[in-house]
Amino acid sequence: MAKNIFLIGFMGTGKSTIAKVLSKECNMSLVEMDERLVEEAGMSINDIFEKYGEEHFRDMETKLIMTIGKEGNSVVSCGGGVPMREVNVEAMRESGTVVYLQSSPQTIYERVKDSTNRPLLNGNMNVEYITKLMEARRPKYEAAADLTIITDGKSRNEICKEVIDKLN
């Protein structure tokens, strides 16, 4: 079975954009985890959090990661919280390569500041909060990653080329 490519990283690091370009370049299927979960639940991520709680959303993510692991040949844009669970990390590493997209809190803030569909940032939309949450998560992202790409100041094509170069 062809391996998957999992893009991980904090919200707003460009996982969705890069996954789209990469899946075309590599002729692989595209999986946008958040979109799949929204379709499955028939409601927005905000509503899943509000109605069923974060833990339920995390369980949905784990189930989806397991399914993707069995399918193979996909470029997967992971939700920012996916590498927080060890079981998810194991499943990703077993079925593919994990690519960590890293951006500075300032870059992230600029990308997400107008978004209202990320429950963890609703009411916390500032560089200080993003920095704190990112630092708390950093060890998990780093431990999960097979390779790391710094995205600050780079175009989507540059990032994509760097991922492909490093994968080869």
Ligand code: S3P
């Ligand atoms: C989350 C990131 C979001 C989404 C949810 C939780 C997180 O995905 O899964 O709001 O915990 O970092 P993106 O990273 O695609 O924004």
